[in-house]
Amino acid sequence: MSDTVALLPGDGVGPEVMRVAAAVLTRVRPDVECVEALVGGAALSQGLPALPDETRALCDRSAAILFGSVGLPQYEGKPLEQRPEYALFVLRRDYELYANIRPVRVFAGLEEASSLRSELVTGLDLIVVRELTGGIYYGRPKEQRTVDGIEEAVDTMIYRAPEIERIARIGFELARGRRKRLTSVDKQNILETSRLWRRVVERIAKEYPDIKLDHLLVDNAAMQLVRRPGDFDVIVTENMFGDILSDEAAILTGSIGTLPSASLGTKGRPGRQFGLYEPIAGSAPDIAGKSVANPTAAILSAAMLLRYSLDDDAAATRIERAVEAAYRGGARTAELARNGAAALSTQAFADAVAAHV
Numbered sequence: 106m107s108d109t110v111a112l113l114p115g116d117g118v119g120p121e122v123m124r125v126a127a128a129v130l131t132r133v134r135p136d137v138e139c140v141e142a143l144v145g146g147a148a149l150s151q152g153l154p155a156l157p158d159e160t161r162a163l164c165d166r167s168a169a170i171l172f173g174s175v176g177l178p179q180y181e182g183k184p185l186e187q188r189p190e191y192a193l194f195v196l197r198r199d200y201e202l203y204a205n206i207r208p209v210r211v212f213a214g215l216e217e218a219s220s221l222r223s224e225l226v227t228g229l230d231l232i233v234v235r236e237l238t239g240g241i242y243y244g245r246p247k248e249q250r251t252v253d254g255i256e257e258a259v260d261t262m263i264y265r266a267p268e269i270e271r272i273a274r275i276g277f278e279l280a281r282g283r284r285k286r287l288t289s290v291d292k293q294n295i296l297e298t299s300r301l302w303r304r305v306v307e308r309i310a311k312e313y314p315d316i317k318l319d320h321l322l323v324d325n326a327a328m329q330l331v332r333r334p335g336d337f338d339v340i341v342t343e344n345m346f347g348d349i350l351s352d353e354a355a356i357l358t359g360s361i362g363t364l365p366s367a368s369l370g371t372k373g374r375p376g377r378q379f380g381l382y383e384p385i386a387g388s389a390p391d392i393a394g395k396s397v398a399n400p401t402a403a404i405l406s407a408a409m410l411l412r413y414s415l416d417d418d419a420a421a422t423r424i425e426r427a428v429e430a431a432y433r434g435g436a437r438t439a440e441l442a443r444n445g446a447a448a449l450s451t452q453a454f455a456d457a458v459a460a461h462v
């Protein structure tokens with residue numbers, strides 16, 4: 106039986122980058138069927154909800170979702186249910202996408218684009234694993250209220266051991282396939298949730314004696330990421346710390362258009378886990394429709410899909426090597442073209458990648 110991938114291009118540059126990414130994916134795996142469906146503003150503009158029933162049904166019967174981006178200026182300020190972003194919210198919630206994986210790589214030739222000195226980012230290759238469905242973003246009570254005539258607000262940070270165990274295992278497993286180093290980030294000098302976090306991570310570490318585990322407090326981690334980013338291999342952390350650190354790590358590369366992500370859920374089994382794969386950037390309305398968007402993040406998201414949801418590491422690696430080769434060969438989209446170098450269109454860049462697949 107062939108595998109089905111739900112292709113949800115969405116808004117802005119989403120359709121431009123996702124269609125070329127799907128073409129690269131099916132070039133390495135012609136047996137995979139990418140079925141396209143409406144999501145976000147593209148659905149709302151047709152009088153449908155942000156996540157139409159038909160799209161949901163496609164996701165239910167697919168091995169994974171390849172997602173573009175959602176969000177358009179005309180929907181800003183509307184209630185969440187009427188905004189394109191609601192689709193992502195529902196998908197993350199309903200498929201319990203608890204593990205957000207963000208690889209951060211600086212491709213040879215792109216060091217100059219980083220905001221750090223190039224010697225600090227040469228060969229940079231790390232992964233941030235963020236817990237995505239727990240912690241302070243979801244804990245109850247969560248409200249604003251008035252007590253004795255004084256306004257106050259409360260958010261609740263709560264973690265249960267099983268939530269920490271499953272995300273820690275993702276971190277250890279990823280480290281095992283790489284340089285075998287895992288850094289767990291917490292704030293255990295202040296937070297009870299962090300003391301539990303550290304204890305549970307230490308417990309799981311006993312199952313992975315081959316992995317070198319260390320712990321960093323989040324404030325120190327934020328500093329070390331810009332001081333010695335090359336020392337990190339895999340970083341695992343809770344939801345809010347991960348939100349901030351993963352964006353900090355992302356800017357090390359110089360272009361948001363190169364960064365893919367995976368969000369893995371509870372459905373499926375290791376190697377064939379159901380997941381949602383998407384560029385970390387948004388719909389980029391400022392460049393949409395101009396065929397200048399960098400499709401690297403979308404293409405690398407397709408590679409991650411092959412690795413984690415279709416258990417095809419070889420195909421994923423072929424795509425990643427082809428992207429590296431395209432950059433080594435000088436292929437650049439507009440936001441990365443320097444010193445008068447020719448800027449390739451979205452399609453031309455994807456063709457340069459496909460030529461190396």
Ligand code: NAD
Pocket residue numbers: 118122173174175176177178190193361362363383385386387388389390391392397398399400402440
């Ligand atoms: P953005 O990430 O869309 O764009 C930020 C900057 O990065 C822009 O200058 C853009 O041109 C550039 N950029 C983004 N992708 C690029 C690519 N592939 N190639 C070259 N340059 C690229 O962030 P924004 O402008 O703040 O948000 C635009 C919309 O996207 C908003 O509606 C927001 O809600 C939405 N959004 C969606 C997601 C998602 O779908 N997961 C994530 C973030 C933002």
